[in-house]
Amino acid sequence: MNMSVPVATTSQQSDQPLILLSKSNPVFCCYLFWSSLLIIKMLLMSLLTARQRIKTKTFANPEDLRMGRTPEVRFNDANVERMRRAHRNDLENVLPFLLMSLAYVASNPHPLTAKMLIRIGASARLLHTIVYACIPLPQPTRALSFFITFGIVIFEAFYVLICAIKYI
Amino acid sequence: MNMSVPVATTSQQSDQPLILLSKSNPVFCCYLFWSSLLIIKMLLMSLLTARQRIKTKTFANPEDLRMGRTPEVRFNDANVERMRRAHRNDLENVLPFLLMSLAYVASNPHPLTAKMLIRIGASARLLHTIVYACIPLPQPTRALSFFITFGIVIFEAFYVLICAIKYI
Amino acid sequence: MNMSVPVATTSQQSDQPLILLSKSNPVFCCYLFWSSLLIIKMLLMSLLTARQRIKTKTFANPEDLRMGRTPEVRFNDANVERMRRAHRNDLENVLPFLLMSLAYVASNPHPLTAKMLIRIGASARLLHTIVYACIPLPQPTRALSFFITFGIVIFEAFYVLICAIKYI
Numbered sequence: 470m471n472m473s474v475p476v477a478t479t480s481q482q483s484d485q486p487l488i489l490l491s492k493s494n495p496v497f498c499c500y501l502f503w504s505s506l507l508i509i510k511m512l513l514m515s516l517l518t519a520r521q522r523i524k525t526k527t528f529a530n531p532e533d534l535r536m537g538r539t540p541e542v543r544f545n546d547a548n549v550e551r552m553r554r555a556h557r558n559d560l561e562n563v564l565p566f567l568l569m570s571l572a573y574v575a576s577n578p579h580p581l582t583a584k585m586l587i588r589i590g591a592s593a594r595l596l597h598t599i600v601y602a603c604i605p606l607p608q609p610t611r612a613l614s615f616f617i618t619f620g621i622v623i624f625e626a627f628y629v630l631i632c633a634i635k636y637i
Numbered sequence: 638m639n640m641s642v643p644v645a646t647t648s649q650q651s652d653q654p655l656i657l658l659s660k661s662n663p664v665f666c667c668y669l670f671w672s673s674l675l676i677i678k679m680l681l682m683s684l685l686t687a688r689q690r691i692k693t694k695t696f697a698n699p700e701d702l703r704m705g706r707t708p709e710v711r712f713n714d715a716n717v718e719r720m721r722r723a724h725r726n727d728l729e730n731v732l733p734f735l736l737m738s739l740a741y742v743a744s745n746p747h748p749l750t751a752k753m754l755i756r757i758g759a760s761a762r763l764l765h766t767i768v769y770a771c772i773p774l775p776q777p778t779r780a781l782s783f784f785i786t787f788g789i790v791i792f793e794a795f796y797v798l799i800c801a802i803k804y805i
Numbered sequence: 806m807n808m809s810v811p812v813a814t815t816s817q818q819s820d821q822p823l824i825l826l827s828k829s830n831p832v833f834c835c836y837l838f839w840s841s842l843l844i845i846k847m848l849l850m851s852l853l854t855a856r857q858r859i860k861t862k863t864f865a866n867p868e869d870l871r872m873g874r875t876p877e878v879r880f881n882d883a884n885v886e887r888m889r890r891a892h893r894n895d896l897e898n899v900l901p902f903l904l905m906s907l908a909y910v911a912s913n914p915h916p917l918t919a920k921m922l923i924r925i926g927a928s929a930r931l932l933h934t935i936v937y938a939c940i941p942l943p944q945p946t947r948a949l950s951f952f953i954t955f956g957i958v959i960f961e962a963f964y965v966l967i968c969a970i971k972y973i
Contacts, residue, residue, distance in 0.1 A: 490658050490826050492745060498804035501740050505794040505801070508733045512790060515729060529722060532775050554865060560728055560896055561851060565844045567736050568903050572837050577828060584804075607868050622848060626841040633841070636834035636920075658826050660913060666972035669908050673962040673969070676901045680958060683897060697890060700943050728896055735904050752972075 489575050499584045500574050503591035504567050510598060511563055514556040517602060521548045555602040562615070563594055566622050573625040576632045586621050593617035657743050667752045668742050671759035672735050678766060679731055682724040685770060689716045723770040730783070731762055734790050741793040744800045754789050761785035825911050835920045836910050839927035840903050846934060847895050853938060854888040861885060891938040898951070899930055902958050909961040912968045922957050929953035 490497055522528060526539045527546040534542065570587055597614040600606040658665055690696060694707045695714040702710065738755055765782040768774040826833055858864060862875045863882040870878065906923055933950040936942040 489828070490743065492657070492743065492800075495804055497743070498801045501744060501797050502801035502804055504736065504740055505797040508737045509791060509794045509798075511729070511733055512787060512794075515787070530719070530773070532773055532779070535776065551866070556729060560732075561847070561892065564732055564736070564896075564900055565847055568840065568900070569844045572840055575826065575828065575833070576837060605866070605868055608871065611868070619848060619851070623845060626845045629837050629841040630845075632828075633834045633838035636831055636838050658911065660825070660911065660968075663972055665911070666969045669912060669965050670969035670972050672904065672908055673965040676905045677959060677962045677966075679897070679901055680955060683955070698887070698941070700941055700947070703944065724897065728900075732900055732904070 489577055490571075494574070496578070496580050496583045496587075497574050499587055500570055503587050504570070507563050507567065507591050507594060510595060511556075511559050514552065514559060514598070514602065518549060518552040518556060521546070521552050525549060551605075552602055555598060558601065558615075559594070559598070562597075562618055562622075566590055566594065566618055569622045569625045569629075572629050576629045578628060586625065590618045590621040593621075657745055658739075662742070664742050664746070664748050664751045664755075667755055668738055671755050672738070675731050675735065675759050675762055678763060679724075679727050682720065682727060682766070682770065686717060686720040686724060689714070689720050693717060719773075720770055723766060726769065726783075727762070727766070730765075730786055730790075734758055734762065734786055737790045737793045737797075740797050744797045746796060754793065758786045758789040761789075825913055826907075830910070832914070832916050832919045832923075833910050835923050836906055839923050840906070843899050843903065843927050843930055846931060847892075847899055850888065850892040850895060850934070850938065854885060854892060857882070857884045857888050887941075888938055891934060894937065894951075895930070895934070898933075898954055898958075902926055902930065902954055905958045905961045905965075908965050912965045914964060922961065926954045926957040929957075 492498060492501075525546045525548055527543045527549045528534055528539060529542055529544060531542055534540070570590070573586075574583060593614045597611060597618070600610045600614065660666060660669075693714045693716055695711045695717045696702055696707060697710055697712060699710055702708070738758070741754075742751060761782045765779060765786070768778045768782065828834060828837075861882045861884055863879045863885045864870055864875060865878055865880060867878055870876070906926070909922075910919060929950045933947060933954070936946045936950065
């Protein structure tokens with residue numbers, strides 16, 4: 470009669486590794502929250518670039534000229550290029566951060582450590598965008614915010630490497 | 638004797654959240670299908686760029702010159718640059734769409750809504766490539782196909798943000 | 806009394822698809838290992854670019870000039886641009902490889918095939934970086950290493966497409 474309880478418990482325990490990439494894992498929920506925030510931020514970069522393009526009438530495609538009532542395509546506007554560099558920096562760092570953190574969460578790290586790393590890494594990228602694309606601040610503000618996330622991704626990568634080394 | 642049935646059912650129900658990122662979830666299968674299609678499309682951009690490079694003899698690396706029998710490296714060919722912009726636009730939008738949709742599927746959305754968003758978002762990106770890189774059409778065709786996927790990613794991001802807000 | 810054993814086994818079998826994206830799946834562990842390695846490699850590209858920027862005093866942002874004690878921003882240095890092209894090539898190929906392989910692992914492929922594809926695809930990208938950014942070798946070394954990973958991603962994509970075709 471009371472067999473169902475221990476059976477369920479055993480099943481629950483043997484399934485523990487399964488729930489890492491699911492809503493029942495608070496670390497994964499934390500990852501979901503911050504990755505959504507970073508992706509919204511990345512998409513907003515497109516709008517910021519478009520705003521600079523319209524403001525400085527710098528269009529790269531002939532079919533866009535009519536929108537800005539400009540006579541010809543133009544490149545190398547300093548403001549547009551700054552946005553594009555900031556956006557590219559996001560591609561180079563935010564996407565690896567998101568993929569690496571997902572692999573890290575799947576490697577069953579210590580929950581508190583993992584949540585702190587995700588929060589700090591994502592916040593540093595938000596700061597990076599502000600000091601790169603919105604209010605250009607003197608260095609080393611940008612370098613610092615860059616290397617915080619950089620260091621966190623490297624740490625996560627080595628953690629996962631060591632966890633999975635025997636499956637090389 | 639008939640205890641095994643209710644036990645199995647209970648186990649099935651308590652495991653429900655687990656199956657979101659698995660082949661047993663039709664929404665995830667739909668995501669798998671469309672993400673594969675988008676990734677094939679993204680990779681084909683490399684081949685389209687290479688074709689333009691060979692056609693216009695625009696090689697960026699000294700070691701590639703022998704292949705095209707050209708005397709020197711060349712940049713800024715209009716056709717090559719259009720392909721590169723289209724490809725970069727994919728990096729900026731398709732990769733966030735794939736990552737965001739994965740997080741969205743993991744957040745247990747309404748199945749029909751989720752499947753429609755994935756289908757429309759992916760189809761709009763296929764259209765975007767056609768009107769940007771293959772047959773340049775007058776605006777706002779490209780802008781419209783861009784903003785359909787853009788809007789879907791923003792919607793998915795806010796859905797996940799609200800789902801996971803207490804794990805901030 | 807001995808009912809718990811068959812119940813557990815049944816539950817285990819019906820849950821089989823769940824464990825694909827978890828540490829209990831050796832193919833996923835293999836994916837974790839190689840994706841971490843590729844992400845470390847991608848991040849190192851940033852440092853290699855920074856080293857070239859400092860060596861050739863080519864800074865793109867006014868606020869970086871003080872660090873290099875240079876009078877003005879400079880673009881189009883050949884060494885910096887080579888690094889940036891290698892880095893961009895990574896964005897265009899490594900990130901799709903990582904996302905596609907994740908979808909492929911979730912599609913329950915043959916374990917041995919999947920592990921070999923992940924190992925060969927990731928190793929080819931490591932080789933690609935060496936012959937592009939470190940020791941520029943004559944073609945077709947770079948083209949070969951490029952097309953190995955390219956072909957693997959296309960294969961994985963078609964495998965997943967066929968698996969998930971009815972969820973279109």
